[in-house]
Amino acid sequence: MDNINKKEFKNTFIKCIEEKGLRHTKQREVIVDAFFSAGRHITSEELFNIVKKKYPEIGYATVQRNLNLLCKCCLAEEIKIGKQKTRYEQKYGNMHHDHLVCLKCGRLIEVNDDKIEKLQEKLAKKNNFTPIKHKLEIYGICADCKSK
Amino acid sequence: MDNINKKEFKNTFIKCIEEKGLRHTKQREVIVDAFFSAGRHITSEELFNIVKKKYPEIGYATVQRNLNLLCKCCLAEEIKIGKQKTRYEQKYGNMHHDHLVCLKCGRLIEVNDDKIEKLQEKLAKKNNFTPIKHKLEIYGICADCKSK
DNA sequence: AATGATAATGATTTTTATTATCATTTAGTA
DNA sequence: TACTAAATGATAATAAAAATCATTATCATT
Numbered sequence: 001m002d003n004i005n006k007k008e009f010k011n012t013f014i015k016c017i018e019e020k021g022l023r024h025t026k027q028r029e030v031i032v033d034a035f036f037s038a039g040r041h042i043t044s045e046e047l048f049n050i051v052k053k054k055y056p057e058i059g060y061a062t063v064q065r066n067l068n069l070l071c072k073c074c075l076a077e078e079i080k081i082g083k084q085k086t087r088y089e090q091k092y093g094n095m096h097h098d099h100l101v102c103l104k105c106g107r108l109i110e111v112n113d114d115k116i117e118k119l120q121e122k123l124a125k126k127n128n129f130t131p132i133k134h135k136l137e138i139y140g141i142c143a144d145c146k147s148k
Numbered sequence: 149m150d151n152i153n154k155k156e157f158k159n160t161f162i163k164c165i166e167e168k169g170l171r172h173t174k175q176r177e178v179i180v181d182a183f184f185s186a187g188r189h190i191t192s193e194e195l196f197n198i199v200k201k202k203y204p205e206i207g208y209a210t211v212q213r214n215l216n217l218l219c220k221c222c223l224a225e226e227i228k229i230g231k232q233k234t235r236y237e238q239k240y241g242n243m244h245h246d247h248l249v250c251l252k253c254g255r256l257i258e259v260n261d262d263k264i265e266k267l268q269e270k271l272a273k274k275n276n277f278t279p280i281k282h283k284l285e286i287y288g289i290c291a292d293c294k295s296k
Numbered sequence: 297a298a299t300g301a302t303a304a305t306g307a308t309t310t311t312t313a314t315t316a317t318c319a320t321t322t323a324g325t326a
Numbered sequence: 327t328a329c330t331a332a333a334t335g336a337t338a339a340t341a342a343a344a345a346t347c348a349t350t351a352t353c354a355t356t
Contacts, residue, residue: 022303023351024353057305058306059307060307062305068343083314085342103280109277111271116264116268119264123246124288129248129290133286133288134286135287137282138279139282139283141280142276146278169332170332171322172323173322173332173334175334205335209316209335210335234314
């Protein structure tokens with residue numbers, strides 16, 4: 001099942017780079033594979049270290065560049081929390097979610113609330129503002145850290 | 149009226165540094181004054197340029213340090229939007245608000261919605277997460293930019 | 297299959313914001 | 327007034343991400 005998703009993910013990427021007139025390379029293959037298989041919120045450095053194992057000649061810049069490219073293809077999104085390094089989150093299609101951020105362990109928990117989404121639309125409209133996207137982060141202490 | 153707020157603001161600052169056993173300096177005086185009187189979302193660089201006019205010998209580091217100090221006193225808060233420089237926002241007491249961020253002109257509009265706040269509490273609770281603070285940013289196009 | 301245009305790569309440098317360092321000055325008290 | 331430690335100002339360090347650039351690889355065309 002994960003393989004099906006992976007296939008879809010890669011196909012979307014391929015379609016996207018073809019639309020842009022970009023090229024298919026071995027490095028891109030390896031990077032996109034690794035990005036899909038990695039955790040949900042990875043830094044460029046972490047991804048670089050993973051990719052290096054499969055493709056030792058790869059350069060850091062290539063990983064960084066292709067993460068940026070994934071963002072342009074809407075397959076990844078930057079998340080910046082406090083002073084942490086930018087993390088890159090996988091995005092399948094239009095699925096959106098917000099984050100609970102634990103201030104103790106740094107864990108990111110993905111959440112969703114339709115009512116909040118709708119109220120945000122309303123709030124924007126009230127200000128004659130056309131919303132395109134949004135970011136909601138709730139900072140606090142996660143269940144695990146509370147029980148410790 | 150603004151002067152009363154300013155007085156309160158400065159008193160809070162003075163109280164805060166005294167609690168921490170820190171000292172009162174001319175530079176702090178000038179920086180806090182300028183910060184209060186400046187726009188709602190200022191960068192350290194902008195503030196430095198303002199302060200320099202009243203106090204030309206001042207160093208950038210001093211402005212930066214005191215902005216950080218204001219944050220520790222809960223009189224300022226960092227706002228980081230995209231790749232922009234960190235901006236510092238005035239905070240009076242506990243007043244909280246969210247932001248509409250215009251993707252065209254970069255303008256920040258402060259908004260508030262009690263219902264959203266309450267739903268956030270609920271959402272956190274549902275995940276056994278103790279919320280401390282949150283950040284909601286809605287990105288889109290502001291009224292001014294739409295009419296252009 | 298060879299060619300040529302140009303995108304991509306990898307190594308490195310640059311940029312840029314913020315923090316740290318440190319000698320000197322200053323504040324606040326004893 | 328002197329002393330102690332905080333604050334300052336100039337500068338260096340840090341660190342993440344972007345830019346540069348010579349070289350290599352891709353891919354449409356022939």
